[in-house]
Amino acid sequence: MSVVKREAEPHAREILQLAREAQARTTSLNNAIQSEIYAQWSEGWEFFDGVVYAIQQNGIILLKRADDLNDEHSPMREALCLIHSAACLVFQEIRTLLLAGFWSGAVGRWRSLHELAVTAIIIARQDSAFAQRYLDHGFVVQTHRLFEHYEAHARGPVAPNDLDARRAQADRLVQQHHVANAPKKFRDAYGWAASLMPLNRQGDKLVPPTFDRLEQMADQQHLRLLVMSAHGHVHSDSAGVVAAVVATETDWAIGPTPGFPEQVARPAFLSMQRIIAATHLGYEPTFNEFAKVIGLCGASAMKLAAWGFEAFKGNDGPAAGGTA
Template sequence: MQELAAAAGSEEERRQISADVPHRMENLLSKYPSEMLAGLKVNAERGLAERRKLHAEFVDRNTSRWKEGFDLLELQIEISIEAGDSFTRRLRPKATAEGDLVFDLLVRLQAKGILVAKEILTLLKNGYADGAHGRWRSLHEMTVTAMFMLAHGQEAARRYLDHESVDAYRAALQLEKFVSRLNTPGFSEGELAQLKARYDAVLDAYGKDFANAYGWARPFLGKGNPNFLSMEEAVGLDHLRPYYMWASQNVHASAKTIKTSLGLSETVSEALQVGPSNSGMTDPAHSTAISLSQLTITLLRLAPNLDDSVMMKVLLLLTDEIGQAFVRCSENPIA
């Protein structure tokens, strides 16, 4: 546009060119981006293949550096699967017959915890320590919840399950507020009415404070408006709060988040991380081992036999070994 204006022979031509600029820009923006994207797609396969090759080579180097720790953490995950499966098979018939809500919740929490631990291991192996740390935060929450259920029994489990009606209704109202902007159909009047009826029913049963985020836990904590910290304190895991807050930095967009990274913990100069790194695995890995062992042991403590008692000790020993192994691996040179 500037070249056209410079080549104009008169003021009238310059005015005409200026007047035509919006039309020319609109025409350019309506065609050029799609043409550019089509060209990028044509050439993408070669570039993507090269990037995948480079990442596979990185994973090999990363695994080589942290192999001892990765192998032990993977072993712990497999042991937890087998322990949970054996325990569930043994006690499921009795628990089902008795309508044991605590049993069902602990089994589900441990299964979900194993899934999260596998996600964490995948992130670590692929060089994303900060992402793994953020996922550990979720695993810690599951562990605290499981320990709380074990401590407070069937009534806590029932209230926890019934609180889903509060969460569901509030989520539906949130969605309805933005259906047009989200371009989603939302809920029908009948569906909303049904959700509202469930919401009203649990508030009638438990009181208006039940609508709070942790209202289901209120009778067991002696606080008017309990929160997750209250639960951590109740089960004796509040000493992990500093690590929980640290991991939260990888979930929220705080100033700390954009200035620090586990993946940059061994850099000597200013850098911005936009891809994988083979630094910073120790804390998220050991935290995962601790929480997964706590979660699995909580399940086994519900009704342990001799095999379960042995397995609890095995998990505790392995957790310590995992921490020590990752410290040793961190001393290996960066490949």
């Protein structure tokens, strides 16, 4: 063992030098794969870019509206702005990963985009007080995570005094949003949706909020099998590892591959349509002039996403890549 430890450093330095020498060839191979992927779905990538541009421009309009107004509907605007902005980032991540040949990673990001779609639909259907509940849940959960990290490591991004103030505020919010017959705490996963849950069979408690129940509320339950497939890639369970790595019986992927962009891009465009509809149409309490403008902007972005969905229609295969 001592020999191995002694030789590890010079061997590592040798590998580093070899990697430097191979960098040009590696870059060339990766560029060739990316060119192949782009050429096969060139129209689809243009629609990806069109959607990205549209949702970024729309996001600027939404954010400015939220900054300019401070009324009873402001929590709804803030919540939908957060979700829309997060979707902008995730959608771009999916495009980048797919075009680079990392479809398995893109599947994981689609799972995040799908959750944003479900969340946006549910919040847009509720009132502004419920949107504030969602915002407060984010504050409580983030504060809890910051506090746990500080307790474990005695350091973190928030100063101790500020963290104490956050904890006090979080405790107040937990009490404020407590639902008497909810089986879980407000800070637990999907605690923001606890008040929307139905009663259990005994009729004495609300059922706990779970993502599959939220999918049903948002009318997105038809994607449940696709979500379960994506979970294998998110968590890298045994089936997910096989689907990501084993391309054929004799060919294993240990780098970028041109396979499966359509099986990920199509669900991504669908989820983006749902997000745009919810964030744009739920943004205003009435169909005022701003609602008309942002509605048109949203409809145009949704049209681009619909075209993108069709542009990636190609070889039949398992949705979202593999059978994980």
